[in-house]
Amino acid sequence: MEKNVEKIWSNCLKIIKDIVEWQHYKTWFEPIKAISLKNNVLVIQVPSQFFFEYLEEHYVNLLAKTLKRELGKEARLEYRIMVDSGNSKNKPLTMDVTGTGYKTYSNNEMDFPLVINNPVKNPFVIPGIKKMQIDPQLNINYTFDAYIEGDCNRVARRAGKTVAEKPGANSFNPLVVYGGVGLGKTHLVQAIGNEVKKAYPNKIVLYVSSEKFINQFMDHSRNNAINDFIHFYQLIDVLIVDDVQFFSKAERSQDAFFAIFNHLHQSGKQLILTSDKSPKDLEGVQERLLSRFRWGLSADLQIPDYETRIEILERKMKADGLDMPKEVVKYIAYNINSNVRELEGALISLLAQSSLNRREIDLDLAKKVLRNFIKSSSKEITIDTIQKMVCDYFNVSYDKLLQKTRKREIVQARQITMYLAKSFTKNSLKTIGEHFGGRDHTTVIHSCQTVKDLMDTDSVFRENVLELHQKVQLAAM
Known part of the structure; x- marks a missing residue:
């Protein structure tokens, strides 16, 4: 009889294995053991009550069809569920289930009625509170009202x-x-x-x-x-x-x-x-x-835009009953643009220094306090990075930027690159010149002065430089 049981269940598993995903098969079917077969009733043993419930909920139709294919229309399935007896001296308890009703438990030494009433272990239960009153683990300060809406979110x-x-x-x-x-x-x-x-x-x-x-x-x-x-x-x-x-x-x-x-x-x-x-x-x-x-x-x-950053700061100030000059708020919003957390951190840092030093918040204090903060949140910009950005902006090849040519568009692109390199990097004038085909420091000085002069007289040129300046600045954040 036992061989017949094993053979029947083995045939069932072959069918099931071809239908369900491999991981599902290993999780939900490999642990099952066929116990007995009598009058077309196959008894299988499963590891736990939950295991039984999961099979009944997700695979009952598959099990029924597979079993009927092996044993005919009169085939039925019963479960034997392993239950911890709570006593290491006793064998594990088992519970026979037809799928719709519960019978009695046995530990193979004595039969007695038992009731399942073991609460599911709750990793988040509030101490002293009855089961299923779960602490949701939520911060009550995180609300929609406190979450500023912008294009970024x-x-x-x-x-x-x-x-x-x-x-x-x-x-x-x-x-x-x-x-x-x-x-x-x-x-x-x-x-x-x-x-x-x-x-x-x-x-x-x-x-x-x-x-x-x-x-x-x-x-x-x-x-x-x-x-x-x-x-x-x-x-x-x-x-x-x-x-x-x-x-x-x-x-x-x-x-x-x-x-x-x-x-x-x-x-x-x-x-x-x-x-x-x-x-x-x-x-x-x-x-x-x-x-x-x-x-x-x-x-x-996405990273919040400038206007959204302003609104975030103002909402934070209002919630904390604070007041700051508009120019300071703009300064923080403009310079701290990496994420909301650093934006709020910069505000807290400024307020702390104002309180400790008993000094009114103004733009000078903001610049002094946030200097290191801004610096630490900035990326190092290289001459090569600026050269690439300018080349992309003016659609000029890198090789032409280094050539000795008098073409106006090339010359201006090179001069702007030198100007930005001096503004955003710590390189010496000599080092900057070397990145442009070995030019000397006087060429760099002349280029920077030319850019400043043209910005005062040529509005289109000025807009180009300011736009590039902003692109480099954003890249540095």
């Missing part, structure tokens, strides 16, 4: 509002927000979470960084409690996962997240993800996950 912010109004019942599922460091990804996705909690108090919302998710998975793996881990996350209504790019080095965590993602999405729950890159550019993340990331909407966050 308009699509992402409005998509976030839509998700917050109808979590899980919109076409932006998942919503993937991506962009560089300090552009407001975490603020935006937590604002969604806070808005959902406000509008739907009974929904379970959870924010978690990918690093924390991975660490939790590793802890549960060491304790042989991966199923509990997955089961917990599958109870969430709105799951927010920050920095999914860190999944790239965690293959097994990706497998767990894949199971969680599928369950939540199929159940109409909302998924919100952030990343430093677009899903199509993420490396080391399984393609099956990336394809699901692309199911909804991917919205990027």
Whole structure:
């Protein structure tokens, strides 16, 4: 009989293996053991209650069709579920299930009725609070009102509002927000979470960084409690996962997240993800996950423009009850243009120095305080970089820039390049001249003076120089 059981189940597995993905097969079918076969009822043993529930939810039709193919129309399937007895001296408990009703447990020594009432381990439970009252891990200060809308984030912010109004019942599922460091990804996705909690108090919302998710998975793996881990996350209504790019080095965590993602999405729950890159550019993340990331909407966050930076500073000042001269606000917004985090950091630094030195904030103090800040956030610009930018701007080849020619457009392009090199680099006049075919320092001095004179008399020339000056300055930030 046992050989017959093994043969029947082996035939079933061959069919299933050709239908489901390899990773799914290894996760959900390899651990199953065929126990007995009697009167066309095949009993299989599965590792846990969650395992049984997952099979019933996702693969019951496949199992039924496969079994009927091997045993005929009267074939039935029953489960034997392994349950921790809680006593190392006893053998593991088992529970026989037909798929619709529960029977009795046994540890092969005595039979007795038991009730399943083991709470799912909650990594985010609030101490002293009953299960499933989960701390959403949200910063209450991250709201939509505090998130300034501009061209840099308009699509992402409005998509976030839509998700917050109808979590899980919109076409932006998942919503993937991506962009560089300090552009407001975490603020935006937590604002969604806070808005959902406000509008739907009974929904379970959870924010978690990918690093924390991975660490939790590793802890549960060491304790042989991966199923509990997955089961917990599958109870969430709105799951927010920050920095999914860190999944790239965690293959097994990706497998767990894949199971969680599928369950939540199929159940109409909302998924919100952030990343430093677009899903199509993420490396080391399984393609099956990336394809699901692309199911909804991917919205990027850009560096805020000058006007948006002004508004961010003014909103921050208003919230903190501060007042600063308009020229100081403009100075900060113009010079700190890398990201929102550094913009706010520069403001805090200026306010701190003003308070410590008991000095009113003015432009001179701003320049003094932010000098090192701006310098530290700037990139080093080389003569070669400036030469390339000028050549691209005037559509002049690099070789012609170095040639001894009297063509006006070439001469002016070279003079502007020398002028910008003197303004943006620490190179000596001699070094600058050497980068232009070995010209001496007097040529550089003459070129710089010529540029200054022409800017006073030629409006078109002046606009060209100012535009190039701004391009180089932006490149330096």
